[in-house]
Amino acid sequence: MSATVITNIATLVTNDPSLRDPDPLGLVRDAAVVIEGDRVVWTGAASKAPATDNRVDAGGRAVLPGFVDSHSHLVFAGDRTEEFNARMSGRPYSAGGIRTTVAATRAASEAELEATLTRHLAEALRQGTTTFETKSGYGLTVEDEERALRLAARHTDEVTYLGAHVVAPEYADDPAGYVDLVTGAMLDACAPHARWIDVFCEKGAFDGDQARAILTAGRAKGLHPRIHANQLSYGPGVRLAVELDAASADHCTHLTDADVDALANSATVATLLPGAEFSTRAAWPDARRLLDAGVTVALSTDCNPGSSYTSSVPFCVALAVRDMGMTPDEAVWAATAGGAAALRRTDVGRLVPGAYADLVLLDAPSHVHLAYRPGVPLVTGVWRRGVREV
């Protein structure tokens, strides 16, 4: 198999855990990376790089691991531009929220859904996302949830069953009946296509006991839990995530000290989704508090048409630095290694021998520019599984 060296890298972010003390990003200056097949086989000083057949000159720019977007909702149809426009313009609008998207998604053909999914994935890839998780949750029937997951599984291994996004409209008067469906026939149909099970644990969606029942049922079918927790209000989601060893508690906007302590003493990652706070003008999660307590933090887009219609991890990095108290280094770690931790992966989110050759080349000399140059599309090269895609 022929090898390729990417050299003349001014700043290489490895996230190599063996280099983590004192530098969490495991930075190498004047560096090179060698890839062979779909894997990284060597990283280090450019002057010491082994000879290879192919050579790419990074031109004194920065290379980092491809972004790991561990939270998105990309199997959907329909448009909520007018709902967004009215919200931001202070005009009344009878928004149906998630249910608007549920109706459109159910009505869409499989081909339409897949075209929308692939269009958003290509858009994310151009912005440096090489690993993405995506969810069901806009179907809310056995057939529509199964269809969403089957579609998603064609494009990623990180597929999450979120039948428990909201109570389906048909069960508005019988939420217990909907929980029975989500943990019964719907779970049976969906489990073969998914790796994860998720629940929106929030007032108006599912309470702690319902969430526990749903995640426990999923676990019995081989799905691993993750939770939409503590987004809009204080609640039991985060502590339930820790109790069930969920890979991630996502949002974490409203946390008590007990919630923070629980996360700090667990293997559950806090995944922060600043696109949602940006697009709903909500208060920011306090990343600084979590980091100071020793919690592992991930950053993801929450890309969805209602509350966070961004596919841009670089944008989330800039927001996390500006508004959530993260340093540029912490934000870049959270968007790469942090996202990988939230998916319990060590083969992505880092550039070390044996990891997937998922790399981003920035049109900038350092990763700090992702925050220093907000909004500028700096991603100028993307390799995924060793193949140059951008």
Added chain:
Amino acid sequence: MSATVITNIATLVTNDPSLRDPDPLGLVRDAAVVIEGDRVVWTGAASKAPATDNRVDAGGRAVLPGFVDSHSHLVFAGDRTEEFNARMSGRPYSAGGIRTTVAATRAASEAELEATLTRHLAEALRQGTTTFETKSGYGLTVEDEERALRLAARHTDEVTYLGAHVVAPEYADDPAGYVDLVTGAMLDACAPHARWIDVFCEKGAFDGDQARAILTAGRAKGLHPRIHANQLSYGPGVRLAVELDAASADHCTHLTDADVDALANSATVATLLPGAEFSTRAAWPDARRLLDAGVTVALSTDCNPGSSYTSSVPFCVALAVRDMGMTPDEAVWAATAGGAAALRRTDVGRLVPGAYADLVLLDAPSHVHLAYRPGVPLVTGVWRRGVREV
């Protein structure tokens, strides 16, 4: 001369003043634009478009006027990444501020400065900016200011002499002597290359009397005034701008009611620069208050390596909607027609017969997506002076 029609436009933003009531953006749905040479010659319903030799299918997407970025500082050298990183990370750093960039700019060769300028202009063009203003202000000697303006004038008609950015280090003990230089030999050398004269009217830079002397001297040499006003504190800048009929008062972050009244009863535009507040974690200017008072508002990037290193007008639109109380329509108007007003231009910032054929094609069905999809590089086509550049 052969004509080209761009058709199948779902949403066309014309900013046509004759359509402004009730719709400030003069929107046309299912539209077409015809361009001939460097000009727009027709806009209207796609079904009524005249026959042309060439046809471009916009694919049901949105077309708007190219962005008019009326405030940038692109003639510079040097890097302030570490200053930014330290500020955002809460680490001490003995930053030299503007003076750091002055030293690097003076030390750079003309070729280096022009390469940096053209790189940033290409980056801005890819993001939809078709008209840009740029300034001197990192030279602060006769030769270095003249060089900056001469370079800038090769690339744009909108060149601003900002010898009065800060007092040059050589004149730290003699600010009056520096004002004499700026209004004397430096002005004589610079005026032939510039259209505008600007001054940073702020505590620590130039006070109201100094600013008036500088702008008045520039006006006597045929330069039209604009002012960096009321950015960091309350002060005389905005009222001076109105007094001197400046085209624009830029920043406008700290305004009294008298300042707002003065702007509302003038032809002076308030140019808001949210990239600066974003990158310095400063309080946002209150666009809503200005708009409600009837002030004309422009949005620009303030692209510079110290306080706002973004070249992205779409990013500024998203911030203006999220954090400054602008509706998506108002923000898009401000970034196009507003920027044109801040440069006293009617041949850009609008798509009407006779205007320059400067157009942006978005990968989205509406201009609202610039705010709805923050951080996503939606600009997928750019025409400048009738030529497709992106």
